[in-house]
């Protein structure tokens with residue numbers, strides 16, 4: 001399939017005239033064809049107008065029809081075949097197996113949302129039947145369902161060009177909720193974005209949906225993203241990227257005459273707590289496992305283990321020796337973009353330049369452009385507590401080992417951490433008491449708590465939480481991965497004494513959709 005450099009605005013392919021840009025192959029530094037025309041306010045205006053026109057029809061599509069739409073997108077993405085993988089490899093520097101796996105995750109995610117839509121529990125239908133005889137006052141007939149918020153702006157993430165980009169979790173969950181989507185594609189992978197965008201557009205057409213259900217915009221610099229978030233027809237935002245970018249979009253959303261929710265996933269250093277009995281039992285295996293998680297995908301995972309905490313002593317020394325050996329043998333890896341590579345190098349320079357930090361190990365030397373050497377640093381709990389900047393995220397394969405005098409000091413450090421996507425404990429049975437004491441802190445700090453695993457590699461499932469307190473995300477009440485992500489784009493509406501013929505199907509007597517509903521507080525299928 002030829003990539004033309006055009007945006008997709010509803011059914012139309014439109015070449016922007018507000019500047020031009022090309023993707024760069026980070027492995028060679030070469031610019032890739034074709035040039036993409038950047039969009040501006042005119043394109044934002046057109047995409048949002050179409051999305052608004054599409055909204056009322058799209059939000060009332062039947063559950064089966066909407067599920068079939070999501071499944072058609074999945075099938076169309078698979079039909080792109082190797083063209084998609086080859087282009088994504090060239091634009092991201094990520095290897096084939098990783099991208100094939102990510103395509104599987106993307107397609108699986110769309111299919112999981114299709115199942116969720118069909119099952120209908122997300123409508124959260126509730127019926128409190130009228131009680132005309134109640135004294136002293138009768139009760140009205142009160143019913144509730146959830147409806148979609150309206151058109152959603154989605155910002156494709158650089159680090160997952162498929163699973164967190166044009167047809168990623170934000171788009172899948174917004175479409176599942178019944179929200180049209182306008183994507184601002186990431187400039188690092190415009191060709192990949194265009195291919196996936198065309199798969200979605202074809203699904204919109206073949207499923208007979210209004211063209212404005214999906215648009216894909218590109219742009220040079222920040223103005224297009226700000227314009228999109230500021231458009232009054234956009235009612236929510238999904239974002240994965242930098243803390244600065246997420247904060248800027250939150251500010252733009254708050255400045256609107258009608259402020260809207262921004263679901264931004266931004267910055268996390270994902271602490272790993274190496275508990276004493278676990279270290280005593282398997283320090284070497286933990287050291288190797290840690291380095292495998294740290295260096296996966298050149299460390300460009302928001303779940304990357306960026307700090308480790310352990311009690312100072314011989315077992316932590318054994319862990320450190322194993323990690324130093326594994327990291328020293330890890331090959332340098334190509335990062336996603338020259339900008340991300342430069343940010344990594346400056347983060348590593350900041351850590352290695354700190355008087356409170358020792359460099360414990362560096363990975364193998366670089367042999368090509370935009371490659372990064374993994375890095376392991378060490379410090380003490382006291383130094384970490386004294387220098388708040390040591391908890392700033394270094395996006396890439398760099399981590400900081402904090403030596404603590406005892407498990408109480410590990411808890412003290414945990415209390416000082418910012419909000420996190422994940423917190424991991426490596427523990428054995430004898431660590432149970434210390435972990436029990438740590439857990440309340442971890443629950444306050446993180447969206448997901450793991451035992452004896454590594455934080456990278458998020459399962460897309462019903463119980464997943466990929467979220468957490470600020471700055472991990474802008475809204476800790478939700479998740480951007482897993483089926484609960486649909487909730488971000490819904491709101492409850494209550495229908496009081498509305499005549500039966502005017503009620504939405506989900507709330508009608510006799511339960512024509514066969515939904516799980518709560519009648520007078522009791523769950524069931526009536």
Ligand SMILES: NC(=O)c1ccc[n+]([C@@H]2O[C@H](COP(=O)([O-])OP(=O)(O)OC[C@H]3O[C@@H](n4cnc5c(N)ncnc54)[C@H](O)[C@@H]3O)[C@@H](O)[C@H]2O)c1
Nearest residue numbers: 158159186222225226241242245248266267302340343395
């Ligand atoms: N934690 C994570 O999951 C994660 C993921 C990717 C990148 N990052 C961090 O972000 C850095 C830059 O990478 P990136 O390009 O992927 O992220 P980014 O935040 O710079 O950009 C993401 C998207 O947001 C838009 N954007 C950014 N700032 C904006 C602003 N002020 N106004 C309007 N739109 C704006 C960009 O155009 C892009 O489409 C990395 O070096 C890394 O530190 C973090």
Ligand SMILES: O=CCCC(=O)C(=O)O
Nearest residue numbers: 301302303455456457458
């Ligand atoms: O980069 C953010 C997402 C990380 C993820 O999905 C994973 O670890 O699998």
